[in-house]
Amino acid sequence: MSVLSQELLEELIKPGPRLPWIKNWLLNNVWTVDFYDSMTPIEYLKTGEINVNRFEELISSSADRIYKELLSSPDITKRLLDFFTERTAIVIFDGLSLREIPIIIKLAKKSGLVTNDIDCSLAAIPCETVDFIEREFHCGRLGPTQLINRTELKNKGISMVHTNNITQKLEIPNGEAPLLVWSAFPDNTYTDSGSKFENHFENIHVQFETAWINTVQQLKKVKKIIITSDHGYIFFGTGMDANRTSIELRELNEYFGNNRNMSLLVNPNPPKSDDLVVDENKGVALIKGRVKTRSTGEAATRLYKHGGLSLMEMLTPWIVLES
Numbered sequence: 001m002s003v004l005s006q007e008l009l010e011e012l013i014k015p016g017p018r019l020p021w022i023k024n025w026l027l028n029n030v031w032t033v034d035f036y037d038s039m040t041p042i043e044y045l046k047t048g049e050i051n052v053n054r055f056e057e058l059i060s061s062s063a064d065r066i067y068k069e070l071l072s073s074p075d076i077t078k079r080l081l082d083f084f085t086e087r088t089a090i091v092i093f094d095g096l097s098l099r100e101i102p103i104i105i106k107l108a109k110k111s112g113l114v115t116n117d118i119d120c121s122l123a124a125i126p127c128e129t130v131d132f133i134e135r136e137f138h139c140g141r142l143g144p145t146q147l148i149n150r151t152e153l154k155n156k157g158i159s160m161v162h163t164n165n166i167t168q169k170l171e172i173p174n175g176e177a178p179l180l181v182w183s184a185f186p187d188n189t190y191t192d193s194g195s196k197f198e199n200h201f202e203n204i205h206v207q208f209e210t211a212w213i214n215t216v217q218q219l220k221k222v223k224k225i226i227i228t229s230d231h232g233y234i235f236f237g238t239g240m241d242a243n244r245t246s247i248e249l250r251e252l253n254e255y256f257g258n259n260r261n262m263s264l265l266v267n268p269n270p271p272k273s274d275d276l277v278v279d280e281n282k283g284v285a286l287i288k289g290r291v292k293t294r295s296t297g298e299a300a301t302r303l304y305k306h307g308g309l310s311l312m313e314m315l316t317p318w319i320v321l322e323s
Helices: 006-013 019-030 033-038 041-062 066-070 098-110 129-137 200-214 246-256 297-301
Strands: 088-093 114-122 159-163 179-183 224-228 261-263 276-279 284-287 315-322
Touching: 006 041, 019 041, 019 066, 019 098, 019 114, 033 041, 033 098, 041 098, 041 200, 098 114, 098 200, 098 315, 246 261, 246 284
Parallel strands: 088 179, 088 224, 159 179
Antiparallel strands: 114 315, 224 315, 261 284, 276 284
8 A cells, every 4th residue: 555646746845834734644644543454453554654754755855844844843732731621631652653543543432432633743852751741841851750749730730640550550539630641651662672573563552452441441530531642653664764875874873873863962063964953942963754873782673763853753643532
């Protein structure tokens, strides 16, 4: 299945913002329930990622400024703090990617929840958890567990629960106060040895129902649930990275090492390359698109990565459910 077309190329070269219709293309033509149901999980993963890889190759040759749009501020209608009202819960599945949206939709239907909106949000720059927390909750670059007792949440009447065990039922605070639920799943699975293989996505597919039952289905007093993520993961299966020679990658390898972004405070002299973007405001250099540097050690074996400036790393699910 290929979802690339001449029409898509024509859209790319038109003037004006491109990110809105790219989001629509990803949601309606790549990561769909119909495609998910018509293939095995591995076929779905490979087919979707091949199409996204080809699309990003088109971007790099004809509409490179799309990556500047990924550096822009997120949609003001998706600021998390604006959604915390009574009987509302925001559930952040850490590392949830667009490819998992069909799983969420099917589990929501199975749970008797109505899906009111399926959209994308935008990760922070760089697309790391601590930067997302700083942007959304204005309390510095903290880890999720450090958020629990922060006055920034308490002063707004927001309760928070963190879980890193998909088999353990969520303990929900009493009352109808707005609730933030942060699940370490599926991000905590990407450190497993299984993340070295393409069938890691199939493992996530199997585990997700357990995670869902013990998180979302425990929100019995909640009227509205927003499912989102702090960042996505790019999949570097065979043939799913940009075609670059070892000479073209040499300076990128030396500069970024095993990472997909680098603080300018740590290394202020990024190489001159069309395959990176420097965000002076954030003080960071990022690998652009599906360029894959040659990692070393344990990182060299991982097929799933995040931290760079690609569609699958930067665009995150935004799903609104109602009971």
